[in-house]
């Protein structure tokens with residue numbers, strides 16, 4: 001009997017998008033428990049004590065936090081064959097001979113995600129990052145983190161790990177694509193970041209990314225018709 005696999009996520013979440021992309025790289029089917037906005041605390045706590053998603057149920061295994069889920073998926077399941085002319089997906093979450101380097105990159109990308117997420121959440125609560133010292137510090141941090149990523153990508157034709165598409169590459173890509181699809185005034189493109197731009201263009205064309213598009217969202221969007229946002233009041 002096939003075991004039950006279910007992903008809890010919110011539609012626009014880049015944390016969850018990274019997980020959905022890796023589920024596709026593994027060719028794994030799953031039930032989508034998808035919500036466009038965050039439900040009540042009572043509902044959310046049934047899924048994770050963090051009150052956050054993504055959360056994954058895979059048979060007897062129940063996990064939350066995208067990094068843990070990504071580690072589990074990469075460490076548990078084989079990859080689908082790579083698309084023609086594209087890099088294979090990484091076989092490991094972290095390379096044994098580059099353990100500290102890979103851990104540092106993953107932790108740094110989590111900080112990039114959390115900083116961007118804070119700016120986004122505050123904006124929807126009415127606080128623009130330009131008007132708030134803490135949020136502005138997050139915006140400054142995002143720029144430093146992007147510069148660090150540029151310096152740590154292996155080359156214009158490579159991601160963080162030579163020869164493969166790594167989880168780190170997926171995480172950087174989902175966050176820069178989020179910055180493009182939200183009116184947050186966070187710019188990642190710069191003449192000084194050619195490696196990030198090349199990574200963006202390569203991954204944007206990858207089937208697992210195309211199958212899990214990042215959709216435009218701003219307050220008032222209540223659903224989608226294909227990839228077109230539907231507004232409550234229009």
Ligand SMILES: N[C@@H](CCC(=O)N[C@@H](CS)C(=O)NCC(=O)O)C(=O)O
Pocket residue numbers: 010012013014015016038051052053054064065066067117
């Ligand atoms: N560290 C968590 C962060 C997840 C996260 O912030 N999820 C957002 C959706 S993008 C969420 O559930 N936010 C609701 C909240 O923080 O109350 C992870 O990597 O999964």
